[in-house]
Amino acid sequence: MQQDFGRRPPGPRSVLLAEVAQATQRLADAGVPSPRTDAEELAAFVHGVKRGELHSVKDADFDARYWEVIARREQREPLQHITGRAYFRYLELQVGPGVFVPRPETESVVGWAIDAVRAMDVVEPCIVDLCTGSGAIALALAQEVPRSRVHAVELSEEALTWTRKNVEGSRVDLRQGDALTAFRDLDGQVDLVISNPPYIPLTEWEYVAPEARDYDPELALFSGEDGLDLIRGLERTAHRLLRPGGVVVVEHADTQGGQVPWIFTEERGWADAADHPDLNNRPRFATARKALP
Numbered sequence: 001m002q003q004d005f006g007r008r009p010p011g012p013r014s015v016l017l018a019e020v021a022q023a024t025q026r027l028a029d030a031g032v033p034s035p036r037t038d039a040e041e042l043a044a045f046v047h048g049v050k051r052g053e054l055h056s057v058k059d060a061d062f063d064a065r066y067w068e069v070i071a072r073r074e075q076r077e078p079l080q081h082i083t084g085r086a087y088f089r090y091l092e093l094q095v096g097p098g099v100f101v102p103r104p105e106t107e108s109v110v111g112w113a114i115d116a117v118r119a120m121d122v123v124e125p126c127i128v129d130l131c132t133g134s135g136a137i138a139l140a141l142a143q144e145v146p147r148s149r150v151h152a153v154e155l156s157e158e159a160l161t162w163t164r165k166n167v168e169g170s171r172v173d174l175r176q177g178d179a180l181t182a183f184r185d186l187d188g189q190v191d192l193v194i195s196n197p198p199y200i201p202l203t204e205w206e207y208v209a210p211e212a213r214d215y216d217p218e219l220a221l222f223s224g225e226d227g228l229d230l231i232r233g234l235e236r237t238a239h240r241l242l243r244p245g246g247v248v249v250v251e252h253a254d255t256q257g258g259q260v261p262w263i264f265t266e267e268r269g270w271a272d273a274a275d276h277p278d279l280n281n282r283p284r285f286a287t288a289r290k291a292l293p
């Protein structure tokens with residue numbers, strides 16, 4: 001006889017888990033990409049427990065505010081704006097209106113950067129994060145690369161209100177300014193420059209998910225017709241900041257894998273320009289090494 005291992009064991013179902021199932025359906029109908037996860041995260045948030053502890057919420061403690069937050073998510077308000085927190089590698093960051101919500105694909109960009117810095121065998125590596133937003137990249141590097149000296153710059157004052165909260169107590173040197181002119185005091189001394197800059201082509205505005213288009217700041221998303229305006233400028237900044245042999249890592253859109261490595265050419269003083277996929281095997285970030293003299 002065939003056994004059905006996937007079947008739920010008989011027994012009563014908690015009120016909360018029934019409501020989560022209903023909320024999942026509503027979020028799916030609204031086009032939310034991960035309805036089950038979001039329905040559970042919001043249930044955990046409202047009831048002050050972890051996602052894995054939802055079964056422990058007693059029926060009598062079900063909080064009707066759950067339906068208020070589900071209604072907000074149905075309108076495609078980002079999950080992280082509703083909960084006020086975003087997870088990035090080993091960090092929990094504070095986020096909300098005015099700051100870009102860090103994305104999972106950036107985690108693999110940081111992973112590559114960590115490996116690159118470790119391979120350098122420098123005692124106190126100097127790292128610069130251009131366009132830091134919430135501070136996600138800079139803070140992850142400070143946490144995961146022992147004895148690193150991490151510097152970060154952000155242009156938007158609105159974003160910086162969040163960044164300042166996140167970097168408090170860390171050793172990240174946070175500055176306000178334009179990435180293109182930042183850190184003159186570090187010229188030629190940096191081991192690794194990393195950036196997740198705005199890169200969406202203006203021509204793709206209508207295809208951007210509502211969570212990003214309506215809630216992430218415009219300054220965080222777009223950069224000229226083909227999306228590469230800022231990356232072209234960052235190429236010069238990275239070259240100015242890096243020591244010979246230092247490495248640059250730049251995230252880009254999955255449609256730009258054929259273009260970004262070509263910005264880091266030998267004629268402009270670069271070697272080993274390459275492109276790399278993210279965990280979904282989509283082209284995601286370019287790297288290059290500042291050529292030795």
Ligand SMILES: C[S@@+](CC[C@H](N)C(=O)[O-])C[C@H]1O[C@@H](n2cnc3c(N)ncnc32)[C@H](O)[C@@H]1O
Pocket residue numbers: 100101102103106130131132133134135136137153154155156159177178179180195196197198199217219220221230
């Ligand atoms: C795509 S978001 C990335 C934020 C963060 N690095 C992350 O991965 O979550 C790009 C960030 O660049 C900032 N930005 C845009 N132009 C800038 C510039 N010229 N100088 C510094 N920051 C800039 C935006 O305000 C935004 O915070």
